[in-house]
Amino acid sequence: DEVVPNVHRLVIREPRIARKARAGQFVLVMANEKGERIPITLSDWDVEEGTITIYVLELGISTMELVSLRKGDRLFSLAGPLGQPARVEKFGNVLLGGGCYGIGGILPLTRAMKEAGNHVTVIIEARSNYLLYNVEELSSLADDFHITTSDGSVGTKGHVQTKMEELLAEGRTFDRAFFMGCTFMLMQCANATRPYGIPTGVALNAIMLDGTGMCGCCRVSVGGETRFVCVDGPEMDGHAVDWEELFTRKHVYREEEAVSYQSHACRALTGFERESLQGGDE
Incomplete structure (x- = not known):
């Protein structure tokens, strides 16, 4: 179903993936034989029901074909869970930020961070109030929940980093930060935490093909070394990512x-x- 314009929620029956899924991992989805292999973050899973949930941002032909599927339809291919789980442990005060499809993606991480004993602050962003979703789910899990919108229609006017900088200016401290969303948002948030020395993880969304580290399509420079988002990530050190290189590679096609x-x-x-x-x- 389309939860907000251009963002669709898909529930897929796949017990094997549901049993092994961890926060921060993703699946590779093909709607049909001639479609692309699309990497999509796991947003939820139900072991008893044997289902996984993903949120799909409709951007091109392959995602359009994917969200056109209806109840009872079958996917051509589904592989996962892939990638390394997000780093989850008892850090203390944890800040999580999500925008666009990342609002869905940070849901399992919010749950996992709480279960690990952390005090969790969640900030989500959208261009306007009608593009927000998962508000009730995230607000019920987080200790501290904030909304930002570009047009100021609800919550703080601005973006995730806008509210984060307000909280830091008020004297709030965080022992760990993690962000999921578009590449520009990830870069902005990582730049905002850098002066405060907050360890920052970002879920990179590089171009991907096989998802197993063989093609090298998703390579990115982190700390001057080559990493593969599909097998080494998707979480990477936001303060060490070569953002200029990442933007260049993402815009090639x-x-x-x-x-x-x-x-x-x-x-x-x-x-x-x-x-x-x-x-x-x-």
């Missing part, structure tokens, strides 16, 4: 993706118009 999506939409409309004309001739 942006033009091709845009053209592909537009041409796909044009073909779909053409087909619809052809069927309409044929129907009108009968």
Whole structure:
């Protein structure tokens, strides 16, 4: 179901993944035989029901095909859980931030951090109030919960780092921070925690293909060394990531993706118009 515009919640029956899933891991999903292998963070799982939950941001053809599936449909391929689980232990005061699909992704980490005995502060962000979701679920788990919106329609006007900087200015301290969302948000949040020396993990969303470390497509420089997001991550040290390199690699296929999506939409409309004309001739 579409929880907010362009963000869809999918519940998938896969008991084997549900039994092994850990906070911070992801799955690789293919809607059909000709689709892309899409890495998507695990947002929840139910061992008894044998299901996993993911939130999908509809951005291109492959995600469009994925969210078009209906109850009872089958995926062509589903692999997981993949990646290293997020680092969870008793840190003390933990700050978690999520935006966009990351609002769904930080839910299991919030639960895990609480179970480890931490005091958990959660900050989520969206462009406007109608793009927020999982508010009740996160607020019920967190010790301290905050909302930020770009337009100020609810909560603090700004972004995750805006509220975080307010809390730090008030004298709040954090022993660990973790962020999940778009790459720009991750960079901004990591830059904001750096002056305070707060150890900061970020869930990187690099371009990915096989998800097992063989193709090297998701490589990223962290602390001057090459790491693979699929097997070494997705959590990486936000203060050591080479953000410029990551942005460059993520944008390599942006033009091709845009053209592909537009041409796909044009073909779909053409087909619809052809069927309409044929129907009108009968």
